[in-house]
Amino acid sequence: MVIRRSSVKSGERNVDRRFAASLVRPSPIFALTLLLFAVTPNLFAQNPPNQPRPAETQQDVEEGEVISFRTTEVLLPVTVRDRAGKLITTLNQKDFRVFEDGREQPLSDLALRESPVDVVLMVDASSSVARNLDDFRRAALGFAEKLSPNDRLSLIKFDDRIELLQDWTRSRVQLRRSLDRVTPGMFTRFNDALMLAAKEQFKGASVRHAVIVLTDGIDSRRGYATIAAALKSLLEAQAIVYVVSNTEIERESKIAELTRLSSESQSVRNFNALRMDDLREGLRVLDESEQQLEQLTAATGGRLYKPKSFDALDATYAEVAEELRHQYTLYYSPLDKARDGRFRRVRVEASNPALNVATRIGYFAPVK
DSSP: OEEEESOTTTTEEEOOOOOHHOOOOOOOOOHHHHHHHOOSOOOTEEEOOOOOOOOSSSSOOOTTOOOOOTBBHHHHHHHHEEETBBBOOOOOOOGEEETTTEEOOOEEEEEESSSOOEEEEEEEEEETTTGGHHHHHHHHHHHHSOOOOOOEEEEEESSSEEEEEEEEEEOOOHHHHHHHTOOOSSSSSSHHHHHIIIIIIOOSSSSSSEEEEEOOOOOSSOOOOOHHHHHHHHHTTEEEEEEEEOOHHHHHHHHHHHHHHTTTTTHHHHHHHHHHHHHHHHHHHHHHHHHHHHHHHHHOOEEEESSSSSGGGGHHHHHHHHHHHHHHEEOOOOOOOOBBBOOEEEEESSSTSSSEEOOOSEEEEEEO
């Protein structure tokens, strides 16, 4: 995927048309499930990443390789919660075991929030979200203030087009100005936007990668990427995905309207039959989208949030910032030294089985 600069001096870019030629046409949603089962037989067993440790000499890695090594180490961001969902931040290296393709790996180090994070903030500016863009702007600024000064942010808006409104910056003032340029559109190129973030924004950095996107996840199928292809690119980029979904808000609205119409007289119901069918189909699509988003976030080690109102966005984004600040970073040197480009499944276990450990399902080894 290639992006080009637009005429906007502040850094906005649009997806280059050559992007279209490099991708395949959308396929049915179940392609995501097929990819997940292709790379791992147990999606929800636990999840993995990798990346370089920030100190030590980095080996040369060709562009296009999807994992970076410093010496031979893999960096693995891990989030641990108890059964009530509370973040656990008191574990030691001896409390973890890491397995790669079923083979236990020797842990070389552990750190709590040692490595910086690059965060792509993404907003679905299509008609389903556009009326609440002010809530997103406020929540995004609050999120930025809770990050470390060393963390970087970029901003992508997507609807009919995909626009990089702000390239990497540590300036909260710059981010505020870019947020003011988020304007509403119509359709949703969700899959293409994820592909853009994965391929263009995360290149060769020795830091954690995260994507936080506000969306209902319903792709209008007017783009070129499938959700399965987008997930593959995210795994290659070692990006954790957090989705703040408005599906619960939309669902409540549709159910209320459907309930009201269903309680009317037979003549009124007959008159509104098409509208009622549209509402039922909309509810089905929302259910399907939520299932897809659950799989997407779980596969990358992230989380799906479903606030019941846009008033809750501030608290939701604050919770994501809290998680990023309290992630463990595990380091290990893979026993398999082959640079074969193969997908390697990773599983992390905590010594306390009551704890929930979240990380990516795996990573793609570098190639020769």
